[in-house]
Amino acid sequence: MRRSLLFIFSLLVFGGGIFFTSAQPVRQTWKAGVSEVIITPRHSMWMAGYGGRDKPSEGTLHDLRAKALALEDISGNRAVLVTTDLLGFPKGMSDRIRDRLNKEYGLTKARVILNSSHTHTGPVLADALYDIYPLDENELRKIEAYSAELEDKIVELTGRALDGMKPAKVFANNGVVRFQVNRRNNSEALIDRLTGLNGPNDYAVPVIKVEDTGGKLFAIAFGYACHSTVLSFYKWSGDYPGFAQLELEKSYPGATALFFQGAGADMNPLPRKTVELARQYGRELAAAVDRVLNEEMTELEPVIVCNYDEVELSITGIPDEKELAKMADNSTGYNQKWAKRNLDELKSGGKLITSYPYPVQLWQLGNRQIVALGGELVVDYAIRLKQLFGHQLFVMGYSNDVMSYIPSARILREGGYEGASGQIVYGLPGMWGADIETKIIQKILDLAEESGIPVQEAKLIESAR
Ligand SMILES: [Zn+2]
Numbered sequence: 001m002r003r004s005l006l007f008i009f010s011l012l013v014f015g016g017g018i019f020f021t022s023a024q025p026v027r028q029t030w031k032a033g034v035s036e037v038i039i040t041p042r043h044s045m046w047m048a049g050y051g052g053r054d055k056p057s058e059g060t061l062h063d064l065r066a067k068a069l070a071l072e073d074i075s076g077n078r079a080v081l082v083t084t085d086l087l088g089f090p091k092g093m094s095d096r097i098r099d100r101l102n103k104e105y106g107l108t109k110a111r112v113i114l115n116s117s118h119t120h121t122g123p124v125l126a127d128a129l130y131d132i133y134p135l136d137e138n139e140l141r142k143i144e145a146y147s148a149e150l151e152d153k154i155v156e157l158t159g160r161a162l163d164g165m166k167p168a169k170v171f172a173n174n175g176v177v178r179f180q181v182n183r184r185n186n187s188e189a190l191i192d193r194l195t196g197l198n199g200p201n202d203y204a205v206p207v208i209k210v211e212d213t214g215g216k217l218f219a220i221a222f223g224y225a226c227h228s229t230v231l232s233f234y235k236w237s238g239d240y241p242g243f244a245q246l247e248l249e250k251s252y253p254g255a256t257a258l259f260f261q262g263a264g265a266d267m268n269p270l271p272r273k274t275v276e277l278a279r280q281y282g283r284e285l286a287a288a289v290d291r292v293l294n295e296e297m298t299e300l301e302p303v304i305v306c307n308y309d310e311v312e313l314s315i316t317g318i319p320d321e322k323e324l325a326k327m328a329d330n331s332t333g334y335n336q337k338w339a340k341r342n343l344d345e346l347k348s349g350g351k352l353i354t355s356y357p358y359p360v361q362l363w364q365l366g367n368r369q370i371v372a373l374g375g376e377l378v379v380d381y382a383i384r385l386k387q388l389f390g391h392q393l394f395v396m397g398y399s400n401d402v403m404s405y406i407p408s409a410r411i412l413r414e415g416g417y418e419g420a421s422g423q424i425v426y427g428l429p430g431m432w433g434a435d436i437e438t439k440i441i442q443k444i445l446d447l448a449e450e451s452g453i454p455v456q457e458a459k460l461i462e463s464a465r
């Protein structure tokens with residue numbers, strides 16, 4: 001009796017299983033592939049991010065890496081996230097890489113995100129922030145050679161991620177970690193004595209988990225919004241994101257960890273300046289990711305929608321020839337280099353740019369939206385976008401082109417480094433127009449409408465009318 005019941009039971013279970021499997025369409029899963037390449041310069045060269053350095057690099061703390069996560073949905077739509085231990089891609093380089101990705105793999109700009117961790121212990125890239133570094137011909141040649149090689153490596157890296165795609169499950173959720181400090185509204189010098197910290201902040205740790213169909217974790221993409229400026233010495237390193245990635249890869253052998261930078265332009269990891277602190281923040285971030293990986297995550301339906309556009313942001317307060325000449329005479333350092341360069345441009349019959357094509361990107365993976373924006377994005381954007389799209393939204397800054405700081409209307413009014421003087425550091429000829437935030441948000445809303453993505457605030461406003 002017992003045996004026959006067992007037989008009926010097994011028939012139900014296994015027979016049902018076969019029926020269930022054969023009833024499925026050909027493929028109802030994601031395909032995903034991941035790849036990485038070491039991009040540590042082979043020779044000593046100039047380091048990016050700080051104008052005060054007076055010599056090229058001296059050694060390596062840990063390797064710099066570029067990584068790619070390729071995803072394909074059930075309709076064959078593809079999207080590739082490239083993350084890098086670099087300060088930020090300048091436009092020329094990003095355009096060249098994305099052109100090649102389009103030609104070689106059919107990936108349009110909408111389908112590629114080129115993000116950088118904003119490490120300040122990585123190499124200077126071609127045509128990026130040249131005014132602030134004391135570069136001679138020899139150093140410039142090294143930068144150009146490294147940059148050309150890096151472009152090849154990223155194209156090849158993307159190809160490998162696409163080639164390696166296999167059936168996968170993709171999950172997403174946000175975690176939290178609180179080592180970012182709003183650097184505009186708290187004194188770094190007093191950080192050890194402050195009993196409370198001023199915001200605004202966004203402590204979210206967005207996490208994407210990718211497993212094979214057997215449940216083995218093979219890719220972890222995660223982010224945080226905070227400057228990678230714990231370290232400012234002369235050794236190559238990925239700063240705290242470098243440590244976070246290494247830590248996760250140690251905890252999950254066989255998995256590749258990819259860090260993307262969020263809206264961290266006005267956030268610093270404080271206190272800072274020691275390798276031990278960089279390691280501590282890396283471990284804290286890895287622990288936050290680890291917690292998300294081990295709790296229940298939202299499984300994403302295998303559907304990708306990608307949208308991208310560039311919005312012309314106006315540049316105002318551009319000095320004329322007389323003002324530039326005065327500044328060239330009366331200033332020093334990078335201010336003087338900036339003034340002289342712009343003056344030369346005008347004298348040789350050229351024009352200074354009055355607007356800039358700013359990259360705005362919106363992905364939807366299953367029901368999860370990701371907004372990827374260019375430049376050094378301040379935290380106000382993440383806060384505002386989460387009001388619009390919901391708190392589960394993933395926000396990336398430092399994506400596709402890092403041309404300058406991107407202040408909100410508030411920070412533009414307040415001025416300071418992120419609101420005003422950072423423009424000269426980046427070599428732009430003037431300030432951003434007062435409508436910068438309105439234009440960027442409007443473009444994201446336009447992309448959301450094109451993608452059929454609902455917007456919460458718009459709904460609220462409509463229902464209030
Ligand atoms: Zn920065």
